[in-house]
Amino acid sequence: MADRTGFALDEAHEIAKRAHAGQVDKLGVDYVNHVESVAGGLVDFDLDLQIAGMLHDVVEDSDITLADLREAGVSERALGAIELVSRNLHPSLSYLEGIERVCTSRDASLVKISDNAHNSLPERIEALGRPADPKYADARRLLYAAVPREDVERILRRANPALLAELD
Helix, strand or coil: CECCCCCHHHHHHHHHHHHCCCCECCCCCCCHHHHHHHHHCCCCCCCHHHHHHCCCHHHHHHHCCHHHHHCCCHHHHHHHHHHCCCCHHHCCCCHHHHHHEEEEEEEEHHHCCCCHHCCCCHHHHHHCCCCHHHHHHHHHHHHHHHHCCHHHHHHHHCCCCCHHHHHH
16 A cells, blocks of 8 residues: 555565664564554554654664655655654754654654554563663653544554553
8 A cells, every 4th residue: 555655555664674674672572573563553544654653763773864765755744753753853852852842743643652552562561671661651641642532542452452541
C-alpha cells in the first residue's frame, strides 16, 4: 500500500532495515524489531502514521537525514512527525521538554505513544532487571492528554495492553 505520494510502507521498512542494520536494543534484540512494533501499534491509523512509526528512529540513530527521507518520497506529514520525535534535532531540550514539543502535534504524539508503549512492555522491563524509568510514565501522562482517549486506547490495545490500566 502506498500513500498519496506513492511511498509505501514496505519502502519505509527497507529504509529502516538499512538504517538500523547491526543495531540492537538494550536486550540485544535486532533494533528493527522495535520500529516494526511501533509501526504495528499504529495499524489502525493511516499510512502516513505507520510510515512515521517505521521511520521514527532513523534520523536519530543513523546518518539518514530528513532531506534524505524527503528525497526518497516520504510525505511531508510523516516527516513532520519524524522531525518532532527525533531528539537529536532538538538537543537543547530535556526529555520532558521534548515530549511537550511532541505533544504539539497529534501525529507525533501518536507515534510517540506507540514508541513509549513498546518500550514499556512488562516483559521488556522485566528482562532489563530494573524498574522502569519514571520519566516514561510522566511522558505518557503528557502524551495521553494530547490526543483523544480513543486514539490512545487503539494504540495500547495493539502495542501494550498492560498500559490500558493507566487510563482508568
